[in-house]
Amino acid sequence: MKLSLEALHLLVTVVDTGSFSAAARQLGRAQSAVSTAIAHLEIDLGLTLFDRRGRLPRLTVAGERILAEARLLLTQQSNLLALAAELADGFEARLTLAIDDDALLPWFSPVLVQFAQVCPHLELELLFPMMEDLSDMLLTGRAQLGIGYQGLTTPQALSRFGLGLVEMPIVVAPHHPLAQKWQPTRADLQAERQLMATGRQAGGERERFRLSSDIWWAEGDLAVLELVKQGLGWGAVPLFLLAEPLARGEVICLPEQALPPSSALPIELLWHSARPLGPAGAWLQAALQQHRLQEQNPNKNLNL
Known part of the structure:
Protein backbone atom coordinates (compact mmCIF):
# COMPACT_ATOMS: atom_id res chain seq x y z
CA MET A 1 0.00 0.00 0.00
CA ASP A 89 19.56 25.28 16.32
CA GLY A 90 21.49 23.66 19.17
CA PHE A 91 18.66 22.94 21.62
CA GLU A 92 19.12 20.01 23.96
CA ALA A 93 17.30 16.78 23.20
CA ARG A 94 16.47 16.47 26.91
CA LEU A 95 16.80 18.60 30.04
CA THR A 96 16.73 17.13 33.54
CA LEU A 97 15.73 19.29 36.48
CA ALA A 98 16.37 17.77 39.91
CA ILE A 99 14.18 19.15 42.71
CA ASP A 100 14.75 18.46 46.39
CA ASP A 101 11.32 17.09 47.35
CA ASP A 102 8.29 17.18 45.03
CA ALA A 103 6.53 19.43 47.56
CA LEU A 104 8.55 22.30 46.04
CA LEU A 105 6.99 21.80 42.60
CA PRO A 106 4.01 24.20 43.04
CA TRP A 107 6.40 26.89 44.23
CA PHE A 108 7.82 27.56 40.78
CA SER A 109 5.21 25.98 38.50
CA PRO A 110 4.48 29.36 36.80
CA VAL A 111 8.01 29.21 35.37
CA LEU A 112 7.33 25.74 33.95
CA VAL A 113 4.20 27.08 32.23
CA GLN A 114 6.36 29.67 30.45
CA PHE A 115 9.01 27.03 29.71
CA ALA A 116 6.44 24.82 27.99
CA GLN A 117 5.60 27.71 25.67
CA VAL A 118 9.20 28.63 24.91
CA CYS A 119 10.44 25.05 24.40
CA PRO A 120 7.29 23.11 23.41
CA HIS A 121 9.14 20.15 21.90
CA LEU A 122 11.93 19.66 24.42
CA GLU A 123 11.79 16.51 26.57
CA LEU A 124 11.81 17.68 30.19
CA GLU A 125 12.59 15.25 32.99
CA LEU A 126 11.66 16.18 36.57
CA LEU A 127 13.32 14.11 39.28
CA PHE A 128 12.99 14.52 43.03
CA PRO A 129 16.22 13.54 44.81
CA MET A 130 16.75 14.88 48.29
CA MET A 131 19.71 16.38 50.11
CA GLU A 132 23.06 14.82 49.06
CA ASP A 133 21.28 12.82 46.36
CA LEU A 134 20.57 16.07 44.48
CA SER A 135 24.21 17.19 44.56
CA ASP A 136 25.33 13.79 43.32
CA MET A 137 23.03 14.02 40.29
CA LEU A 138 24.46 17.41 39.33
CA LEU A 139 28.05 16.29 39.88
CA THR A 140 27.65 13.17 37.73
CA GLY A 141 25.77 14.98 34.96
CA ARG A 142 22.54 13.04 35.53
CA ALA A 143 20.80 16.40 35.99
CA GLN A 144 21.66 19.78 34.52
CA LEU A 145 19.83 22.03 36.99
CA GLY A 146 18.82 21.53 40.59
CA ILE A 147 16.54 23.26 43.08
CA GLY A 148 16.99 22.43 46.72
CA TYR A 149 17.26 23.59 50.29
CA GLN A 150 20.63 25.09 51.14
CA GLY A 151 22.86 22.35 52.48
CA LEU A 152 25.44 22.41 55.21
CA THR A 153 28.09 22.43 52.48
CA THR A 154 27.98 22.88 48.70
CA PRO A 155 30.47 21.00 46.50
CA GLN A 156 32.96 23.43 44.97
CA ALA A 157 32.07 22.28 41.46
CA LEU A 158 28.51 23.57 41.83
CA SER A 159 27.39 27.15 41.34
CA ARG A 160 24.33 28.42 43.19
CA PHE A 161 21.79 31.23 43.19
CA GLY A 162 19.51 32.03 46.11
CA LEU A 163 15.80 31.63 45.38
CA GLY A 164 14.46 32.86 48.72
CA LEU A 165 13.44 31.47 52.08
CA VAL A 166 10.83 28.87 52.99
CA GLU A 167 9.26 29.17 56.42
CA MET A 168 9.24 25.83 58.23
CA PRO A 169 6.81 26.01 61.18
CA ILE A 170 6.59 23.06 63.54
CA VAL A 171 3.18 21.41 63.32
CA VAL A 172 1.32 18.70 65.19
CA ALA A 173 -2.12 17.15 65.02
CA PRO A 174 -4.73 18.80 67.31
CA HIS A 175 -4.88 15.65 69.45
CA HIS A 176 -1.10 15.34 69.85
CA PRO A 177 0.26 15.82 73.42
CA LEU A 178 2.29 18.86 72.34
CA ALA A 179 -0.90 20.58 71.20
CA GLN A 180 -2.18 20.50 74.78
CA LYS A 181 0.79 22.49 76.10
CA TRP A 182 0.44 26.27 76.32
CA GLN A 183 4.08 27.00 75.42
CA PRO A 184 5.94 23.79 74.60
CA THR A 185 9.68 24.00 75.15
CA ARG A 186 12.66 22.52 73.38
CA ALA A 187 12.73 19.84 76.07
CA ASP A 188 9.09 19.01 75.29
CA LEU A 189 9.99 18.53 71.61
CA GLN A 190 12.91 16.30 72.52
CA ALA A 191 10.59 14.08 74.54
CA GLU A 192 8.26 13.35 71.60
CA ARG A 193 8.74 11.52 68.30
CA GLN A 194 10.15 13.76 65.57
CA LEU A 195 9.13 13.27 61.94
CA MET A 196 11.89 14.22 59.48
CA ALA A 197 12.44 14.28 55.73
CA THR A 198 15.36 12.25 54.46
CA GLY A 199 17.22 11.42 51.29
CA ARG A 200 18.41 7.93 50.47
CA GLN A 201 21.90 8.54 51.78
CA ALA A 202 22.68 8.41 55.47
CA GLY A 203 24.56 11.71 55.28
CA GLY A 204 24.85 14.64 57.62
CA GLU A 205 22.15 16.72 55.94
CA ARG A 206 19.26 14.80 57.38
CA GLU A 207 20.69 14.97 60.92
CA ARG A 208 21.21 18.72 61.25
CA PHE A 209 17.71 19.59 62.56
CA ARG A 210 17.33 16.51 64.72
CA LEU A 211 16.19 17.22 68.29
CA SER A 212 14.60 14.00 69.45
CA SER A 213 16.13 10.57 69.93
CA ASP A 214 12.86 9.06 68.68
CA ILE A 215 12.78 9.62 64.89
CA TRP A 216 10.66 8.50 61.99
CA TRP A 217 12.17 9.30 58.59
CA ALA A 218 10.05 9.99 55.48
CA GLU A 219 11.14 10.68 51.92
CA GLY A 220 9.58 14.08 51.38
CA ASP A 221 7.76 16.90 53.14
CA LEU A 222 4.35 15.71 51.95
CA ALA A 223 4.96 12.36 53.63
CA VAL A 224 6.01 14.11 56.84
CA LEU A 225 2.82 16.18 56.74
CA GLU A 226 0.64 13.09 56.35
CA LEU A 227 2.31 11.43 59.35
CA VAL A 228 1.81 14.60 61.39
CA LYS A 229 -1.91 14.59 60.54
CA GLN A 230 -2.18 11.11 62.04
CA GLY A 231 -0.70 12.29 65.33
CA LEU A 232 2.39 10.14 64.91
CA GLY A 233 4.80 12.91 65.88
CA TRP A 234 5.80 16.52 65.29
CA GLY A 235 7.60 17.90 62.27
CA ALA A 236 8.79 21.04 60.51
CA VAL A 237 6.80 21.43 57.29
CA PRO A 238 7.06 24.14 54.59
CA LEU A 239 4.51 26.85 55.21
CA PHE A 240 3.24 26.77 51.61
CA LEU A 241 1.95 23.22 52.21
CA LEU A 242 -0.07 24.14 55.28
CA ALA A 243 -2.83 26.51 54.12
CA GLU A 244 -5.48 23.81 53.57
CA PRO A 245 -4.49 21.49 56.46
CA LEU A 246 -4.59 24.48 58.84
CA ALA A 247 -7.94 25.66 57.47
CA ARG A 248 -9.41 22.17 57.90
CA GLY A 249 -8.04 21.87 61.43
CA GLU A 250 -5.92 18.84 60.55
CA VAL A 251 -2.78 20.38 62.06
CA ILE A 252 -1.83 23.30 64.26
CA CYS A 253 1.40 25.34 64.41
CA LEU A 254 3.28 25.36 67.66
CA PRO A 255 4.23 28.73 69.19
CA GLU A 256 7.45 30.25 67.86
CA GLN A 257 9.14 29.78 71.22
CA ALA A 258 9.23 26.05 70.51
CA LEU A 259 11.02 26.42 67.20
CA PRO A 260 14.66 25.43 66.75
CA PRO A 261 17.04 28.33 66.02
CA SER A 262 16.54 27.96 62.25
CA SER A 263 12.83 28.09 61.37
CA ALA A 264 13.37 29.09 57.73
CA LEU A 265 15.45 27.39 55.06
CA PRO A 266 17.00 29.06 52.01
CA ILE A 267 16.19 27.57 48.60
CA GLU A 268 18.91 27.55 45.95
CA LEU A 269 19.24 27.01 42.23
CA LEU A 270 22.25 24.80 41.51
CA TRP A 271 24.22 23.85 38.40
CA HIS A 272 27.64 22.45 37.52
CA SER A 273 30.10 25.28 36.95
CA ALA A 274 32.12 23.41 34.32
CA ARG A 275 29.21 22.16 32.20
CA PRO A 276 27.69 24.87 30.00
CA LEU A 277 23.91 24.72 29.74
CA GLY A 278 22.20 24.46 26.37
CA PRO A 279 19.69 27.09 25.19
CA ALA A 280 16.74 25.50 27.00
CA GLY A 281 18.66 25.02 30.24
CA ALA A 282 20.01 28.56 30.08
CA TRP A 283 16.50 29.91 29.55
CA LEU A 284 15.13 27.96 32.51
CA GLN A 285 18.04 29.06 34.68
CA ALA A 286 17.45 32.73 33.82
CA ALA A 287 13.68 32.38 34.25
CA LEU A 288 14.04 30.91 37.74
CA GLN A 289 16.43 33.68 38.71
CA GLN A 290 14.08 36.33 37.39
CA HIS A 291 11.16 34.63 39.11
CA ARG A 292 12.99 35.24 42.37
CA LEU A 293 13.79 38.86 41.46
CA GLN A 294 10.14 39.41 40.53
CA GLU A 295 9.10 38.20 43.99
CA GLN A 296 11.51 40.68 45.55
CA ASN A 297 10.35 43.54 43.26
CA PRO A 298 6.70 42.78 42.34
CA ASN A 299 6.18 46.20 40.74
CA LYS A 300 9.14 45.87 38.39
CA ASN A 301 8.78 44.38 34.91
CA LEU A 302 11.26 41.53 34.64
CA ASN A 303 9.94 39.73 31.56
CA LEU A 304 12.47 37.61 29.68
Whole structure:
Protein backbone atom coordinates (compact mmCIF):
# COMPACT_ATOMS: atom_id res chain seq x y z
CA MET A 1 0.00 0.00 0.00
CA LYS A 2 1.36 3.40 -1.02
CA LEU A 3 0.52 6.28 1.27
CA SER A 4 1.91 9.81 1.41
CA LEU A 5 1.53 12.60 3.92
CA GLU A 6 0.74 14.89 1.01
CA ALA A 7 -2.33 12.80 0.18
CA LEU A 8 -3.47 12.97 3.81
CA HIS A 9 -2.96 16.73 3.76
CA LEU A 10 -5.19 16.91 0.68
CA LEU A 11 -7.85 14.87 2.47
CA VAL A 12 -7.84 17.20 5.46
CA THR A 13 -7.91 20.30 3.24
CA VAL A 14 -10.91 19.03 1.26
CA VAL A 15 -12.83 18.40 4.47
CA ASP A 16 -11.84 21.72 6.05
CA THR A 17 -12.70 23.78 2.96
CA GLY A 18 -15.87 21.84 2.14
CA SER A 19 -15.22 20.80 -1.46
CA PHE A 20 -12.64 19.67 -4.00
CA SER A 21 -12.79 23.02 -5.78
CA ALA A 22 -12.31 25.04 -2.59
CA ALA A 23 -9.35 22.86 -1.61
CA ALA A 24 -7.84 23.35 -5.07
CA ARG A 25 -8.15 27.14 -4.77
CA GLN A 26 -6.54 27.15 -1.33
CA LEU A 27 -3.66 24.94 -2.47
CA GLY A 28 -3.21 26.66 -5.85
CA ARG A 29 -3.87 23.44 -7.77
CA ALA A 30 -6.31 22.35 -10.43
CA GLN A 31 -9.55 20.81 -9.18
CA SER A 32 -8.99 17.77 -11.37
CA ALA A 33 -5.59 17.20 -9.72
CA VAL A 34 -7.16 17.29 -6.24
CA SER A 35 -9.99 14.96 -7.26
CA THR A 36 -7.53 12.54 -8.85
CA ALA A 37 -5.26 12.56 -5.79
CA ILE A 38 -8.19 11.76 -3.49
CA ALA A 39 -9.29 8.97 -5.82
CA HIS A 40 -5.78 7.48 -5.73
CA LEU A 41 -5.81 7.71 -1.93
CA GLU A 42 -9.07 5.77 -1.86
CA ILE A 43 -7.55 3.13 -4.11
CA ASP A 44 -4.43 2.87 -1.96
CA LEU A 45 -6.54 2.46 1.19
CA GLY A 46 -9.13 0.23 -0.41
CA LEU A 47 -11.87 2.48 0.97
CA THR A 48 -14.42 4.98 -0.26
CA LEU A 49 -13.75 8.14 1.71
CA PHE A 50 -16.37 10.46 0.18
CA ASP A 51 -19.98 10.09 -0.87
CA ARG A 52 -20.06 12.07 -4.12
CA ARG A 53 -23.77 11.76 -4.88
CA GLY A 54 -24.68 15.22 -3.61
CA ARG A 55 -23.58 18.67 -4.73
CA LEU A 56 -20.76 18.60 -2.20
CA PRO A 57 -18.70 15.55 -1.19
CA ARG A 58 -19.53 14.10 2.22
CA LEU A 59 -17.32 11.83 4.27
CA THR A 60 -18.37 8.23 4.61
CA VAL A 61 -18.18 6.51 7.99
CA ALA A 62 -14.83 5.05 6.95
CA GLY A 63 -13.75 8.48 5.74
CA GLU A 64 -14.47 10.05 9.12
CA ARG A 65 -12.33 7.45 10.85
CA ILE A 66 -9.47 7.88 8.39
CA LEU A 67 -9.72 11.66 8.73
CA ALA A 68 -9.15 11.48 12.50
CA GLU A 69 -6.02 9.38 12.02
CA ALA A 70 -4.81 11.65 9.22
CA ARG A 71 -5.04 14.68 11.49
CA LEU A 72 -2.98 12.88 14.14
CA LEU A 73 -0.30 11.91 11.63
CA LEU A 74 -0.06 15.45 10.25
CA THR A 75 0.22 16.85 13.78
CA GLN A 76 3.02 14.38 14.51
CA GLN A 77 4.74 15.43 11.29
CA SER A 78 4.52 19.07 12.34
CA ASN A 79 5.92 18.26 15.78
CA LEU A 80 8.76 16.25 14.27
CA LEU A 81 9.75 19.09 11.94
CA ALA A 82 9.62 21.60 14.80
CA LEU A 83 11.75 19.33 16.99
CA ALA A 84 14.27 18.86 14.18
CA ALA A 85 14.51 22.63 13.75
CA GLU A 86 15.14 23.12 17.48
CA LEU A 87 17.82 20.42 17.55
CA ALA A 88 19.45 21.96 14.47
CA ASP A 89 19.56 25.28 16.32
CA GLY A 90 21.49 23.66 19.17
CA PHE A 91 18.66 22.94 21.62
CA GLU A 92 19.12 20.01 23.96
CA ALA A 93 17.30 16.78 23.20
CA ARG A 94 16.47 16.47 26.91
CA LEU A 95 16.80 18.60 30.04
CA THR A 96 16.73 17.13 33.54
CA LEU A 97 15.73 19.29 36.48
CA ALA A 98 16.37 17.77 39.91
CA ILE A 99 14.18 19.15 42.71
CA ASP A 100 14.75 18.46 46.39
CA ASP A 101 11.32 17.09 47.35
CA ASP A 102 8.29 17.18 45.03
CA ALA A 103 6.53 19.43 47.56
CA LEU A 104 8.55 22.30 46.04
CA LEU A 105 6.99 21.80 42.60
CA PRO A 106 4.01 24.20 43.04
CA TRP A 107 6.40 26.89 44.23
CA PHE A 108 7.82 27.56 40.78
CA SER A 109 5.21 25.98 38.50
CA PRO A 110 4.48 29.36 36.80
CA VAL A 111 8.01 29.21 35.37
CA LEU A 112 7.33 25.74 33.95
CA VAL A 113 4.20 27.08 32.23
CA GLN A 114 6.36 29.67 30.45
CA PHE A 115 9.01 27.03 29.71
CA ALA A 116 6.44 24.82 27.99
CA GLN A 117 5.60 27.71 25.67
CA VAL A 118 9.20 28.63 24.91
CA CYS A 119 10.44 25.05 24.40
CA PRO A 120 7.29 23.11 23.41
CA HIS A 121 9.14 20.15 21.90
CA LEU A 122 11.93 19.66 24.42
CA GLU A 123 11.79 16.51 26.57
CA LEU A 124 11.81 17.68 30.19
CA GLU A 125 12.59 15.25 32.99
CA LEU A 126 11.66 16.18 36.57
CA LEU A 127 13.32 14.11 39.28
CA PHE A 128 12.99 14.52 43.03
CA PRO A 129 16.22 13.54 44.81
CA MET A 130 16.75 14.88 48.29
CA MET A 131 19.71 16.38 50.11
CA GLU A 132 23.06 14.82 49.06
CA ASP A 133 21.28 12.82 46.36
CA LEU A 134 20.57 16.07 44.48
CA SER A 135 24.21 17.19 44.56
CA ASP A 136 25.33 13.79 43.32
CA MET A 137 23.03 14.02 40.29
CA LEU A 138 24.46 17.41 39.33
CA LEU A 139 28.05 16.29 39.88
CA THR A 140 27.65 13.17 37.73
CA GLY A 141 25.77 14.98 34.96
CA ARG A 142 22.54 13.04 35.53
CA ALA A 143 20.80 16.40 35.99
CA GLN A 144 21.66 19.78 34.52
CA LEU A 145 19.83 22.03 36.99
CA GLY A 146 18.82 21.53 40.59
CA ILE A 147 16.54 23.26 43.08
CA GLY A 148 16.99 22.43 46.72
CA TYR A 149 17.26 23.59 50.29
CA GLN A 150 20.63 25.09 51.14
CA GLY A 151 22.86 22.35 52.48
CA LEU A 152 25.44 22.41 55.21
CA THR A 153 28.09 22.43 52.48
CA THR A 154 27.98 22.88 48.70
CA PRO A 155 30.47 21.00 46.50
CA GLN A 156 32.96 23.43 44.97
CA ALA A 157 32.07 22.28 41.46
CA LEU A 158 28.51 23.57 41.83
CA SER A 159 27.39 27.15 41.34
CA ARG A 160 24.33 28.42 43.19
CA PHE A 161 21.79 31.23 43.19
CA GLY A 162 19.51 32.03 46.11
CA LEU A 163 15.80 31.63 45.38
CA GLY A 164 14.46 32.86 48.72
CA LEU A 165 13.44 31.47 52.08
CA VAL A 166 10.83 28.87 52.99
CA GLU A 167 9.26 29.17 56.42
CA MET A 168 9.24 25.83 58.23
CA PRO A 169 6.81 26.01 61.18
CA ILE A 170 6.59 23.06 63.54
CA VAL A 171 3.18 21.41 63.32
CA VAL A 172 1.32 18.70 65.19
CA ALA A 173 -2.12 17.15 65.02
CA PRO A 174 -4.73 18.80 67.31
CA HIS A 175 -4.88 15.65 69.45
CA HIS A 176 -1.10 15.34 69.85
CA PRO A 177 0.26 15.82 73.42
CA LEU A 178 2.29 18.86 72.34
CA ALA A 179 -0.90 20.58 71.20
CA GLN A 180 -2.18 20.50 74.78
CA LYS A 181 0.79 22.49 76.10
CA TRP A 182 0.44 26.27 76.32
CA GLN A 183 4.08 27.00 75.42
CA PRO A 184 5.94 23.79 74.60
CA THR A 185 9.68 24.00 75.15
CA ARG A 186 12.66 22.52 73.38
CA ALA A 187 12.73 19.84 76.07
CA ASP A 188 9.09 19.01 75.29
CA LEU A 189 9.99 18.53 71.61
CA GLN A 190 12.91 16.30 72.52
CA ALA A 191 10.59 14.08 74.54
CA GLU A 192 8.26 13.35 71.60
CA ARG A 193 8.74 11.52 68.30
CA GLN A 194 10.15 13.76 65.57
CA LEU A 195 9.13 13.27 61.94
CA MET A 196 11.89 14.22 59.48
CA ALA A 197 12.44 14.28 55.73
CA THR A 198 15.36 12.25 54.46
CA GLY A 199 17.22 11.42 51.29
CA ARG A 200 18.41 7.93 50.47
CA GLN A 201 21.90 8.54 51.78
CA ALA A 202 22.68 8.41 55.47
CA GLY A 203 24.56 11.71 55.28
CA GLY A 204 24.85 14.64 57.62
CA GLU A 205 22.15 16.72 55.94
CA ARG A 206 19.26 14.80 57.38
CA GLU A 207 20.69 14.97 60.92
CA ARG A 208 21.21 18.72 61.25
CA PHE A 209 17.71 19.59 62.56
CA ARG A 210 17.33 16.51 64.72
CA LEU A 211 16.19 17.22 68.29
CA SER A 212 14.60 14.00 69.45
CA SER A 213 16.13 10.57 69.93
CA ASP A 214 12.86 9.06 68.68
CA ILE A 215 12.78 9.62 64.89
CA TRP A 216 10.66 8.50 61.99
CA TRP A 217 12.17 9.30 58.59
CA ALA A 218 10.05 9.99 55.48
CA GLU A 219 11.14 10.68 51.92
CA GLY A 220 9.58 14.08 51.38
CA ASP A 221 7.76 16.90 53.14
CA LEU A 222 4.35 15.71 51.95
CA ALA A 223 4.96 12.36 53.63
CA VAL A 224 6.01 14.11 56.84
CA LEU A 225 2.82 16.18 56.74
CA GLU A 226 0.64 13.09 56.35
CA LEU A 227 2.31 11.43 59.35
CA VAL A 228 1.81 14.60 61.39
CA LYS A 229 -1.91 14.59 60.54
CA GLN A 230 -2.18 11.11 62.04
CA GLY A 231 -0.70 12.29 65.33
CA LEU A 232 2.39 10.14 64.91
CA GLY A 233 4.80 12.91 65.88
CA TRP A 234 5.80 16.52 65.29
CA GLY A 235 7.60 17.90 62.27
CA ALA A 236 8.79 21.04 60.51
CA VAL A 237 6.80 21.43 57.29
CA PRO A 238 7.06 24.14 54.59
CA LEU A 239 4.51 26.85 55.21
CA PHE A 240 3.24 26.77 51.61
CA LEU A 241 1.95 23.22 52.21
CA LEU A 242 -0.07 24.14 55.28
CA ALA A 243 -2.83 26.51 54.12
CA GLU A 244 -5.48 23.81 53.57
CA PRO A 245 -4.49 21.49 56.46
CA LEU A 246 -4.59 24.48 58.84
CA ALA A 247 -7.94 25.66 57.47
CA ARG A 248 -9.41 22.17 57.90
CA GLY A 249 -8.04 21.87 61.43
CA GLU A 250 -5.92 18.84 60.55
CA VAL A 251 -2.78 20.38 62.06
CA ILE A 252 -1.83 23.30 64.26
CA CYS A 253 1.40 25.34 64.41
CA LEU A 254 3.28 25.36 67.66
CA PRO A 255 4.23 28.73 69.19
CA GLU A 256 7.45 30.25 67.86
CA GLN A 257 9.14 29.78 71.22
CA ALA A 258 9.23 26.05 70.51
CA LEU A 259 11.02 26.42 67.20
CA PRO A 260 14.66 25.43 66.75
CA PRO A 261 17.04 28.33 66.02
CA SER A 262 16.54 27.96 62.25
CA SER A 263 12.83 28.09 61.37
CA ALA A 264 13.37 29.09 57.73
CA LEU A 265 15.45 27.39 55.06
CA PRO A 266 17.00 29.06 52.01
CA ILE A 267 16.19 27.57 48.60
CA GLU A 268 18.91 27.55 45.95
CA LEU A 269 19.24 27.01 42.23
CA LEU A 270 22.25 24.80 41.51
CA TRP A 271 24.22 23.85 38.40
CA HIS A 272 27.64 22.45 37.52
CA SER A 273 30.10 25.28 36.95
CA ALA A 274 32.12 23.41 34.32
CA ARG A 275 29.21 22.16 32.20
CA PRO A 276 27.69 24.87 30.00
CA LEU A 277 23.91 24.72 29.74
CA GLY A 278 22.20 24.46 26.37
CA PRO A 279 19.69 27.09 25.19
CA ALA A 280 16.74 25.50 27.00
CA GLY A 281 18.66 25.02 30.24
CA ALA A 282 20.01 28.56 30.08
CA TRP A 283 16.50 29.91 29.55
CA LEU A 284 15.13 27.96 32.51
CA GLN A 285 18.04 29.06 34.68
CA ALA A 286 17.45 32.73 33.82
CA ALA A 287 13.68 32.38 34.25
CA LEU A 288 14.04 30.91 37.74
CA GLN A 289 16.43 33.68 38.71
CA GLN A 290 14.08 36.33 37.39
CA HIS A 291 11.16 34.63 39.11
CA ARG A 292 12.99 35.24 42.37
CA LEU A 293 13.79 38.86 41.46
CA GLN A 294 10.14 39.41 40.53
CA GLU A 295 9.10 38.20 43.99
CA GLN A 296 11.51 40.68 45.55
CA ASN A 297 10.35 43.54 43.26
CA PRO A 298 6.70 42.78 42.34
CA ASN A 299 6.18 46.20 40.74
CA LYS A 300 9.14 45.87 38.39
CA ASN A 301 8.78 44.38 34.91
CA LEU A 302 11.26 41.53 34.64
CA ASN A 303 9.94 39.73 31.56
CA LEU A 304 12.47 37.61 29.68
